[in-house]
Amino acid sequence: MNAPFPIPDDEAARRAGLPPGSRLHEARLANGLAIAAAEVPDARQQRLVGVVDVGYLDEPDDCRGLAHLLEHALFLGSTGFPRAGELAGWIGERGGRYNARTDETATDIHLHLSPGDADEGLARLVDMLARPRFDPDRIAHEVAVIDAEFHARLADPMLHRLAALGRLCREGHPARLCHAGHRDTLDDDMPRLVGRLTDFHRRHFHAGRMALVMLGPLPLEAQLDLLTRHGAALPPGDTPPPQRAWRWGPPGGVAWHTPAPRAGASSLELIWPLPEETAAHADWLAAVTARLADGRLAATLQAAIELDRLAVTLTPEGMGRALALRLAPAPDLESVQAMLSACRSAMEHALATPLPTPPAATADLDAWPRRHGVQLAAGHDLTRAAADTPVEPPRAWLAPGQCRLLWQSPATPHRWSTLVETGTAWRIQPPPSENAPLPWRAPPALNVRPLGPDTGDPAPRRPRHDERLSLWCGEPIRLADAPAASLCLGWPAPAAHQAARLAQWRRNLLPLRQAAASQGMRIHCAGDVRGDWLIATGTAERLDALVELAVACWPERASPRADDQPTGLLAQRLLTLLEASTLQVARADAMPVLGWLSGHGDSGATEAMMHRLAERLSAGPPEAAEPSPQEASxxxxxxxxxxxxxxxxxxxxxxxxxxxxxxxxxxxxxxxxxxxxxxxxxxxxxxxxxxxxxxxxxxxxxxxxxxxxxxxxxxxxxxxxxxxxxxxxxxxxxxxxxxxxxxxxxxxxxxxxxxxxxxxxxxxxxxxxxxxxxxxxxxxxxxxxxxxxxxxxxxxxxxxxxxxxxxxxxxxxxxxxxxxxxx
Known part of the structure; x- marks a missing residue:
């Protein structure tokens, strides 16, 4: 094992976005395997991830779905653990979790276990990656499973989105094709299919194309020992990485909808593809992205077209490396034209004045190991400072003429083409002509409120309690990543149309949430049978302003909208319904307005805000209760x-x-x-x-x-x-x-x-x-x-x-x- 660069472990962890107090070490073993150990003292679980630098774009065109099938086959038994489903049973007995994913260029398996089970868990993970057993009967069964999944996903807009996205790619590129897999795309000769599966695994699943990542509370040295010992069992290999050609055709646009379009469902995606070499400009791209999401564009668009969602990302699904904006709804061509014009102007503004200090992303301990492993398996160096980064950022790639347009359009009388395999309706959508830009709106301002001296007393106390409101102050626990202050606020709310009301509240909060995030602050709103509530965290001087504006955005009533409906497999949607079910749950309508302030905050200002909210609730007319399906007896x-x-x-x-x-x-x-x-x-x-x-x-x-x-x-x-x-x-x-x-x-x-x-x-x-x-x-x-x-x-x-x-x-x-x- 050798260390590729002498960056201190704590500095490497900071650069990689891990919580304060963490340590990170990366190395490459003699067999070519990349490993990364992340010691996060406050973590409860040990996360283990095995990543292979191969995905569905690397499978043969005449056997689409092979990478997906291989992901399934890894769980059907291995040399050391031959029984199908053995991993699931072993993990279940230990209260752990597991999952797997095959995307465009990577396949991964991730396990969540208690630290004491990390040794055996890593042994099982390595064995299934290196020595799977491809039993023909079991493979035949999984082909049937994949076929059923494919037909079920024909009701999922995300499958049709990927199919339509392929129309923006070059002729002959695998990204133009659907890679979900089904009986008609997988080889129907089972012995031959098993042979192709075996060959695909042999060519790609070797240490030189793989990474093992571990994150958890175990000491860094113990993690490195486990990774080195078990990682050495992976077979070495010298198969060169696949040559992945540029996928994109010339700039253009595509409109699409599902075979049975849902009323009101529409969205617009603007895509600026980026070449691999732009990875060296990650900080600059993050600053541009942060400027696009600082609340200014959201406020401008929302005033003109009642925008519900605006997401800006450098990791869009199904697009490789790109900067993408996703906006909804986009109900007609006039709205699309306004969106495109505003977004192009916002991009020009962002390129000229990127956000100087983009807010640090909150560490997602579940997502971090996979994201890090994907980069390591592909050979990217994540924590070394890029000394050879060119001085000039790649602005040309974000020019207006480089933008691609993907419009989920409502069904219209236009002539549509249909993709035979998925039934996706699509047509070429030329970019609309330029029009006068929308009048720009400033993002919501979070005014600074001077604070008195910090008492430094973290003990919970209740300075105010009566039948109308109850306020708690104090901070019973403070971890290494704690914000300066937090404020939680909750109040009784009508049960009728709660889902619609919460959806409307989140829509109203969109510019405020983005403006807050650009200043390192966060706000989350939700509701349940005890009422509606919010959690705000960040700078103590701006916290009251953030919460006051958020409460002002709360609607007392709202009507359901068609595009608020969940997507995905039916089973997943049903399980989601359990989180809002009222079975056996008694409502608590008589609760007072409840608040909890922690950190260095102003309890007097918070109490005054709660008084105003209580007055608003008592003055408003009661909403008529209507039974929902979940409230039926x-x-x-x-x-x-x-x-x-x-x-x-x-x-x-x-x-x-x-x-x-x-x-x-x-x-x-x-x-x-x-x-x-x-x-x-x-x-x-x-x-x-x-x-x-x-x-x-x-x-x-x-x-x-x-x-x-x-x-x-x-x-x-x-x-x-x-x-x-x-x-x-x-x-x-x-x-x-x-x-x-x-x-x-x-x-x-x-x-x-x-x-x-x-x-x-x-x-x-x-x-x-x-x-x-x-x-x-x-x-x-x-x-x-x-x-x-x-x-x-x-x-x-x-x-x-x-x-x-x-x-x-x-x-x-x-x-x-x-x-x-x-x-």
């Missing part, structure tokens, strides 16, 4: 047709919202998930999505048992789920003392002490809201919620889990069925 809900698959989901509510109930349902999900997946998919062949997932709604725990199938009707799926719980539910919950202890350790790695200050604030705020909803509320600040949770888990006997499984199998728990039948 029926034990079966039939969803309106949203795709071509059948789906059944059993929702199970916990007995209450205590830590004990939350842990019991988490444990039961762990015990059931791998076995449920195996029985529904492998044994019964019912569907290609079969999972058990834990969710919470306002702190109330629930489970979702969901199966999505292209051919089996919901009634049969429902019966299969019920049969599983009756036959296996109790048996799988019979844990020995050793098994229970192992699962406890794994769960604490997920739900122990917070990893970031943002997580700590969110947990403390929700615990405070639960406390305030009690009648009468307890007076003192409650213990740190993760400490109370840990105590509850430590005292949980295995018999309690078995009793819960027995109650579920006997139908004694509150539950509800969600069913979907296609038209």
């Amino acid at each position: 029926d034990d079966t809900l039939q969803l309106p047709p949203q795709g071509g698959d059948h789906v059944a989901m059993l929702e199970v509510a916990g007995p209450d919202d205590s830590p004990r109930s939350r842990w019991l349902l988490r444990l039961l999900a762990q015990c059931h998930d791998a076995a449920f997946h195996h029985e529904m998919r492998q044994q019964r062949g019912l569907g290609y999505v079969a999972v058990v997932r834990y969710r919470e709604a306002s702190g109330f725990p629930r489970l979702g048992y969901v199966v999505q199938s292209p051919h089996t009707e919901p009634g049969a799926l429902r019966q299969a789920i019920a049969d599983f719980l009756t036959r296996q539910g109790e048996a799988l919950a019979r844990l020995t003392a050793a098994e229970m202890e192992r699962r406890r350790r794994g769960l604490l790695a997920h739900a122990g002490r917070p990893e970031t200050q943002a997580e700590a604030i969110a947990q403390l705020w929700q615990a405070l809201r639960r406390q305030a909803s009690l009648s009468p509320p307890p007076l003192p600040w409650q213990p740190l919620p993760w400490e109370a949770e840990a105590q509850a888990l430590a005292s949980l006997p295995a018999e309690a889990l078995l009793s819960l499984a027995s109650d579920l199998a006997a139908g004694r728990l509150v539950q509800r069925w969600w069913l979907h039948t296609p038209q």
